[in-house]
Amino acid sequence: MECPRGLAGVVVDQTKISSTAGAHLTYAGYPIEELAHASFEEVVFLLWHTRLPSENEIAVFRHQLVSQMVLPAETVRLLLYVAKEPQHPMSILRTTTSLLGTTNDVDHDEPPKILAKMLITVAAIIRIRANEPLLEVDPHLGVVENFLYLMTGKRPSKELARMFSTVMILHADHEFNASTFTARVVASTFADYYSCLTAAVCALKGPLHGGANERVFEMLLEIKEQGLDPREFVEDQVKQKRKIMGFGHRIYKNGDPRAAILKQIAGKLAAKTGNSEYFEIQRQLADYMLQRFNLHPNVDYYTSLIYHCLGLDKEVFTMLFAACRTVGWLAHVMEQRNENCLIRPNSEYVGPTDRHYLGEQIQKRGHA
Ligand SMILES: CC(C)(COP(=O)(O)OP(=O)(O)OC[C@H]1O[C@@H](n2cnc3c(N)ncnc32)[C@H](O)[C@@H]1OP(=O)(O)O)[C@@H](O)C(=O)NCCC(=O)NCCS
Incomplete structure (x- = not known):
């Protein structure tokens, strides 16, 4: 198996x-x-x-x-x-x-x-x-x-x-x-x-896991401050074999239901606090990630902008x-x-087998 x-x-x-x-x-x-x-x-x-x-x-x-x-x-x-x-x-x-x-x-x-x-x-x-x-x-x-x-x-x-x-x-x-x-x-x-x-x-x-939200904002900041094209940013990251933070999910392959709600909040807060430029970058990035890799934003994607709009450091x-x-x-x-039961799974051992410490020691000493 x-x-x-x-x-x-x-x-x-x-x-x-x-x-x-x-x-x-x-x-x-x-x-x-x-x-x-x-x-x-x-x-x-x-x-x-x-x-x-x-x-x-x-x-x-x-x-x-x-x-x-x-x-x-x-x-x-x-x-x-x-x-x-x-x-x-x-x-x-x-x-x-x-x-x-x-x-x-x-x-x-x-x-x-x-x-x-x-x-x-x-x-x-x-x-x-x-x-x-x-x-x-x-x-x-x-x-x-x-x-x-x-x-x-x-x-x-x-x-x-x-x-x-x-x-x-x-x-x-x-x-x-x-x-x-x-x-x-x-x-x-x-x-x-x-x-x-x-x-x-x-x-x-x-x-x-949770550390992605900070990385999402670093990415938005880099794109905004350096005036980058979000699509070129993505291609550049992919070339360097880096993941795009805030996208993909182990379970939700067709979109994270939380992200859909958070997107609305991020959009509203961004408009109210003068951060619409970030929201627009997010929109372009999300469109491109979907079209290019069929990857959707996860919970951390829009949350990062929401927290920024509250005036908090990334x-x-x-x-x-x-x-x-x-x-x-x-x-x-x-x-x-x-309803406790000790969590103690097993692993499949794939290392070397049939080794013998005593035999190896005797051999080593014999060579010394
Ligand atoms: C969340 C995550 C760890 C899920 O991982 P997973 O279920 O183990 O899926 P994988 O990492 O194996 O990804 C499957 C494929 O999609 C690609 N992929 C997944 N997320 C990606 C991303 N954010 N950017 C670019 N490619 C991504 C992988 O490279 C992999 O491609 P491959 O099959 O060609 O090797 C992963 O999507 C990820 O690293 N996302 C970025 C970090 C993030 O936002 N984390 C917060 C999660 S809520």
Whole structure:
């Protein structure tokens, strides 16, 4: 039997959290096209409980999340030191996620508190990097409004908060993607939540996964600043055997359903913030990639422009992905723990066989 590289097409376990069957993304059975209109808190609740909350449950849940968007003093002290360093923000997030597991109650902390800590950590890293003071949550605002406020220092309009809720919802989960699977592998050994999240952040960092959104913006910047023709840019990259970031997907070969929604948001925000030139480059690139390679944009393609329109540096884009995906990581860690079976696959050994250490040593000594 041929071994499937990269576990492509392999069903490794069952889940009730989300599905990409038939290239349609659903969370607990609801299509993401419909959930894009829900509140972020509702979707978090759905992914964690596989049912929608009542009005009362949402209010309690929202309060639970917002009130815990505070960092322990020790974490702030460390962040003030490390977040200014030239290291990549995802490296800082990785270290801080691990640190959260030592400055909080690693054995008893529950997902609402952990999600709140991850959101405030990402916002704090962004503020410290920008030499801006850390802000306190506004108890009158929801999670998304607070997250935007804590990052940018501006209370968002209703329209912006709605658009950003959709962005966060679309990034919240994606069945057994690389970082979620990583979290599940760690969870399957019964390691604590913070260890699972630290491992997931590491997996998300790479350019073939969450790290792609930063690379997409680098590409747009290069095309715009150097006045390049997007088609020539593509051909040049292909000649150098480089992939075009933000295109292609392991599962969606005919288009990522999230990208279709994100495209609309990117277009609107770009027009509002004077970034239409980037959107036009994206349009030309996407047309050419489809015509030339039959490759469609993925979730990271339009998100990069959305984050740029919020006034954020490209280096922090992948951290925003991590903040949103923490919802799914936690959902999967809970599911893995509840129905645990240690994840320990086999490999097909293709190295040399029938070698004998003792015989080789005797031979070597004989020659010496
Ligand atoms: C996402 C990704 C890793 C999926 O990978 P995969 O399922 O393993 O598919 P492969 O990388 O084997 O790609 C299949 C073919 O399409 C080509 N391809 C896929 N994505 C491409 C891209 N972005 N640019 C150029 N060619 C690409 C590959 O070179 C390969 O061609 P070949 O068969 O001639 O060798 C891949 O599409 C990619 O690297 N994309 C760019 C990074 C990115 O945007 N990541 C975010 C994902 S959400």
